[in-house]
Structures are given as C-alpha cells and as structure tokens.
Amino acid sequence: MEFNIPGIVNAAIPTRQDRNRNVMIISSNSGGSYNDSGFLSSDFPHSPAKLYITAESDSFDAQTLRDWRDEGFNVEYLPLGDGGSAYAARLESLAKSNNLGPCQSYGIIAYGDAASFCLEHFHVVDNNPEFKLGCLVAYYPARIPDPRGKFPSPVRAIVHLAAKGEDSIDVVGHSQMLGIQGSRRVSRRRLDRGVGAGRALDMAYPAYRYDAEPGFAEHDLDEYDRVSAELAWSRSLAVVRRALMGYMDADASVVDQNTDGKFVTRNLSQTMGTYTAHRSPHVTYMPTLTGAIDSQELQRFYSEYFLNKNPPSTELTLVSRTVGSDRVVDELHVSFKHTQEMPWILPGLPPTNKRVEVMVVSIVTLKAGKICHEHVYWDQASVLMQVGLLDPKMIPQKASERGVKKLPIVGREAARRVLQGFEDEEDGEADNELIPGWYDDEEEEEEKDEQEGKKENTGKKTKLQEEKGKQPEKASVGPETRDEDGQAETIPERAKSEPKEVEA
The missing domain is CATH 3.10.450.50 (Nuclear Transport Factor 2; Chain: A,)
Structure with missing residues (x-):
C-alpha cells in the first residue's frame, strides 16, 4: 500500500493554494519515518548520499568541496545565478532529478545570499513536496525565517550567522490566522548575544552566532577564520550525517x-x-x-x-x-x-x-x-x-610579603584523585587545601576543642604518677623522610607499650 503524503497534507489544509502561503510548524514528530536514512537496516544497499553546495559565484572553494567528498558524500555544486523563480524551480527539481529511492534523501549546504534564499524557500512546506530534502545547512545568511517557526519535517536545519559587529538581522515573517500564514513581510530584529562560548541562539531551529565576517568558512577568501570555520564544520557534519546517513559520531x-x-x-x-x-x-x-x-x-x-x-x-x-x-x-x-x-x-x-x-x-x-x-x-x-625541578615552598619575595606560603601547585595526588574517585567518592573530591580561609571555621572549632581538653586535664595525674611519681612518656613520631621518588612522607606514630619509668 502506498500513501500520498503530500496529498494528505493538502487535504488537511485545502486553502493553501499558492507558493506565497505556508504553514508555520510549531511542533513536529521527532520519531522515525520512512524518509529517515536509518529507517532500513544498515545492510540495505545505499548509494552515496547526495549533497548540493550552493552559493552566489559560478565556482566555489575547492577545499570545502573536497572535504565533503572525503566524508563519503556525492557532492555537486549549484550556483545561485540570478536567483528568483529559475533558481527556485531548480531547487524543487532536485528531488526528482536524482531518482532517489523511498528511503533516500538529499542535503543542501548554502552560503550567503543562497543561504537566505534556501532558508526562506524550504521553510514553506509546499516547497519540499516529496519530503526528500533531509537537511539544510546555511552559512551567514542576510535573512532568516521566523525564529519561532520550526522547519517542516523531515528537514534538519542549522544556521551559522557571521555576526561580528552585527546586532540585528532581517527576519522573514508571514501573517498568521488559524495556523495559515499569509502575506510575506521582512522586518529588522535584534540578535540576542547567544548562550555560552559557542553562542547558541534561542530559536525554533538550531542557530549559532560567530564573531567573524561573512565568508569565514571559505578557505579561498580573506575573511576565512579557522576557529569559527572548524567549529561550524563540526556542527554541520553532525547534522548532515544524522540526516543522510543515520549516525552522527565519528569512528574512534x-x-x-x-x-x-x-x-x-x-x-x-x-x-x-x-x-x-x-x-x-x-x-x-x-x-x-x-x-x-x-x-x-x-x-x-x-x-x-x-x-x-x-x-x-x-x-x-x-x-x-x-x-x-x-x-x-x-x-x-x-x-x-x-x-x-x-x-x-x-x-x-x-x-x-x-x-x-x-x-x-x-x-x-x-x-x-x-x-x-x-x-x-x-x-x-x-x-x-x-621530578624535583619545582619546589612549592620557594616563594618569590613579593609573594612572600603578601603572605603567600606555598605555590598553588600539587603533585601526583591530583592524578590519583581522578582514579580514586571511581572507587571512593570522597577520595575523588577536591579538598581546597590551597584556598586560604577555606578551613578557617573547622580549624577554629578544632583549636577550641583542643583548649577545652587541655583545661579538663590540668592538675590531673595518672594512677602511675600518683604511685611512682613518674611522668608518662610521649608517643614518638618519626621524622619526615622522602620515598624513592622524592615525595614527602612521615613515619607513622608507633604504638606505645608499657610506659617506661623516668626519674621525676
């Protein structure tokens, strides 16, 4: 039995008749479907996943094209040209031109103006009629779709914004009534700062902000920024692999x-x-x-x-x-x-x-x-x-004048704590011994208890002292020594035997 999925969608929304109207996807089913590349067994024969890279110029960065091919994708470059209806028609023909099977999909990686066009185009559910587009990666678009609206299933989208010095961006929106979007409008909206060092943005689709210029991901441009480009590559590769190959992680x-x-x-x-x-x-x-x-x-x-x-x-x-x-x-x-x-x-x-x-x-x-x-x-x-080349007790004079008694470094115990932490939770924890004042309250309590103990014992004599007038011998504590590796260690206190008699 075959199901006409686009027909079902059209039947559910009969008033949607032209390309200027679309549905904003507020939520979507995250479960598997026949469009997922992992729907069938991994043993099922698959041809290399098709990946289109599109940008404004007639040619594109050869290094980027080679990198995607090296990852096992069938890569083809698609220039934006003049854009408009001819480019839109080309995008819509991609699903049919590759004779994709029922469980195969393709992906698009777009740059600059092509990214703006693709984001807006595929945010409309009608423009992916066969549901064959599996992922859309957009680098430094000048316009983005409404951040509140998700992309229609099964499109996995990710947006990389080059926001160096930019506090706002053009947003394409549509009027909405009863879930149906109407006329198109573009407004300027302020960009949030983003979360964490990775600058993740709070949007309905994954988006990230980079402190770089447009062009940061193209090796042949002066704007190329290695740090931003490699971080964006890692994120893009994860999305494309998950959408087209059914897995994300590398083989370790x-x-x-x-x-x-x-x-x-x-x-x-x-x-x-x-x-x-x-x-x-x-x-x-x-x-x-x-x-x-x-x-x-x-x-x-x-x-x-x-x-x-x-x-x-x-x-x-x-x-x-x-x-x-x-x-x-x-x-x-x-x-x-x-x-x-x-x-x-x-x-x-x-x-x-x-x-x-x-x-x-x-x-x-x-x-x-x-x-x-x-x-x-x-x-x-x-x-x-x-190895004995750095003594934590050798304090520079200025630091010593400020009350520093030891350099803030530790030896092998730091590495051992990690291993011990899996066996004994307390042994694996930090002790903060190098932080001045961390144990002040505990030390005060110990000193107070010690003073009270001394008061209680003042004037008291042991039975042996009373009988023989002798003083008990103090427990002997061995001197500090060094082990074979130069680590400090103290000989433990010896157990006392019968107290020896000493002249009073």
Missing part, C-alpha cells in the same frame, strides 16, 4: 590504533598509518610546544624523539572519552618513571629516576576517518614538581 577506533602504535607496539608504520594523507597533519604537545607539522616532519618526530623515548614503565589508563562528529576527546591517566630523556614532556632533561603521574587530555580531529591534528594538554607544573 583510529585513535586507539594511534595510541597503541605510539605507546605499546612503538611501531612507526602503524602510527603514521593513522594520519590523513589529504591534508598536512600536525600534532602539538601544548605545554612544551613539541610535536610536528606535515607527514615528513611527523615521521621524523616519532622515529627519533618519541617511540623509543618513553620508559618501559610508561602506563596509560583511559578515564573518559567523548566522541563528536569529527573529534575524539580522551582523558588519560599517564604514569612513568623518568629513567630516560623524554623529549615530548621533559625535553632536554636528563633522567631523574622520579615517578610521575599526571592527567592528560588529548583532542583529536578527524578528516575522512583519519587523524588531521591532535592537541595534547597536561599540568606541566605538577610534572616539574614531581
């Missing part, structure tokens, strides 16, 4: 292969095989700025300064992993005994034979299933303290 197995090659097998071919060949990959260990750029330099760095420079005692424990559309973020507990020079974390430092434990965060960016770049962070002050 390549990161596991890379870590294994670097620290376990120490195999150069295995390590280098995880990096992309289509771009210039780079790795940066941020606290020391060690690493390499491009494949040739990376090969030299790993072969001469990394693979054979990690002590046999090196151990890695994965504590947590976060996987995004094109990024994998790992939180690792790393421990080693510094028995040889380690250029990536302690460059130029001879072995100290000290044991080090530190938490490391690795942020890996993937392109076409391979590693494009990796940024690695850790607390270098903690590492230097553990």
